[in-house]
Amino acid sequence: MPTLNWIGKEAVVNHHQQVPFHLLKDVPDLACGEPxxxxxxxxxxxxxxxxxxxxxxxxxxxxxxxxxxxxxxxxxWVYNDNVNSPVIREWLGKVVGKEGETLDRHDRWLCMMYPRLAxxxxxxxxxxxxxxxxxxxxxxxxxxxxxxxxxxxxxxxxxxxxxxxxxxxxxxxxxxxxxxxxxxxxxxxxxxxGKFNRSEEQLAKFKNSDNDWRGPWKSENLSAGKFYAAGQFEITGPTGKKFSPPPGRYWRCNETQFKAWLADGRITFGKNGTGRPMLKKYRDEILNGxxxxxxxxxxxxxxxxxxxxxxxxxxxxxxxxxxxxxxxxxxxxxxxxxxxxxxxxxxxxxxxxxxxxxxxxxxxxxxxxxxxxxxxxxxxxxxxxxxxxxxxxxxxxxxxxxxxxxxxxxxxxxxxxxPLFDESGKIRETVSFADLARHVYFTETGEPLPRGRVTKSPFLGECCGVGVYLLYNGILDDKSAQGGNVLTRSVLAQLPKFDGQKVIYCAGCLLGKDRLQAERILIRQTPYEIKVS
Structure with a gap:
């Protein structure tokens, strides 16, 4: 497959994976209605x-x-259309480096778009x-x-x-x-x-000049350009006038289907009965757009x-x-x-x-x-x-x-x-359990924490047969120095039960290797084994 190359591509092609996770901060004064x-x-x-x-x-x-x-x-323009704003220039300087100073506007645009599309x-x-x-x-x-x-x-x-x-x-x-x-x-x-809704103007094209019981209709060509061997018969109109498909075209139905449409009143020969045969298309039958x-x-x-x-x-x-x-x-x-x-x-x-x-x-x-x-x-x-x-x-x-x-x-x-983590890679003190839970569950499973999931439990949920747990910020109401964030026998006994492989994020673990294997537990130590990007 052909690909596009530009100055700075190597620096940005995986940049979306390196962008650190930030928290979202509510601004209630700018909300509207029911947030x-x-x-x-x-x-x-x-x-x-x-x-x-x-x-x-x-x-x-x-x-x-x-x-x-x-x-x-x-x-x-108010919204800078040359991707040359101070924010973009600063970002390019950090990500692309000194090379970014010489990028032309197309290089800059591509550097800006690639990680966002990814x-x-x-x-x-x-x-x-x-x-x-x-x-x-x-x-x-x-x-x-x-x-x-x-x-x-x-x-x-x-x-x-x-x-x-x-x-x-x-x-x-x-x-x-x-x-x-x-x-x-x-x-x-x-x-x-899906399909586009028909406009009022388009619907107005449907008329009912002959008081057809099926309602408003408009005529549609009965012939088509695609070869159809059975669509080469002759049609006789109500005045006896004969009609064949135009040169190079064919009726879009066979003779049996045409007779069925004619008997059902779905064929029109115009106001005076002398026009070419046309198929009625009814408004109420095509409201699917x-x-x-x-x-x-x-x-x-x-x-x-x-x-x-x-x-x-x-x-x-x-x-x-x-x-x-x-x-x-x-x-x-x-x-x-x-x-x-x-x-x-x-x-x-x-x-x-x-x-x-x-x-x-x-x-x-x-x-x-x-x-x-x-x-x-x-x-x-x-x-x-x-x-x-x-x-x-x-x-x-x-x-x-x-x-x-x-x-x-x-x-x-x-x-x-x-950001969730400070410059040294530690979890910021302001990060709540709910914030970290969403991050841990997503980076572990690749899926967002299910909507409505109660985040007052160390058990975050199950994905692909694996139960995900987080011990953080005294979630077990432990008032000790470690706040129940270290996995011990007593802490394990308090965890919600899950019959299957378990991944437990915690500050430390005092259980032996044999016990972890028996319980099917994989330990990820916080903050060191939490993905930061």
Missing amino acids: GNGNLIVQGDNLVALKALLPYYAGQVKCIYIDPPYNTGNEG LLRQFLREDGIIFVNIGSDESGHLCVLLDEIFGPRNRIAVAAWETAYTANQTAKHISETTDFIYVYSLNFDRATV LTPTTWWKHEDFGTAKDASIELKSLFGGDAIFSTPKPTRLLERVLQIATQPGDLVLDSFAGSATTGQAVLQLNKQDSGGRRFILVEMEPKIARDITAERVRRVAQGYKNAKGEQVEGLGGGFRYCELGE
């Missing part, structure tokens, strides 16, 4: 934030949508899908990058979204009116893609201008975010990629179109979908990302002063806290 409903906004570098979220959400996300920087070279892959469910929105500057690089990380077989499609329908007359050569949306799966054979194509028209998906108008209506005044996406685009993505109850992730959240689209779709079908939004810039995260979702959830006055009803819902707001 326990599963929606989450995280402010912080999205690489570190994704690593912090893995112990909670690995393998649980059905749909990822990201709109990363297009890398156009324009540095005048982490995002770990969040997807087996049937999950990722959508990556990009412009022409990095489209070719992105395709090869996604092939390398997800595998070319897992590429579902590359859609072209019509972002504008009029030409930019100041374009030097050709006016660009499309973005590209790369659609990849974790597992092509298990990925699930439209099969997605790779051409996403502006009428159905909105435009960049629509997105700006939406933001102005929400916040009033001039545009406060230069690269928003229209809600219609994200609604259509969620229609085909999610079902009620699914989890959606956007790690380049920006103006929070994804969050609004989730709430709007939930309002329509009471779907209970949940979102995770990650935004790097503190001011954008607070004043745009969170504020937009707050307004659409609770209601707001638009730019015309009209009250807009809220969609309902809420979110929890978090910032990145300290």
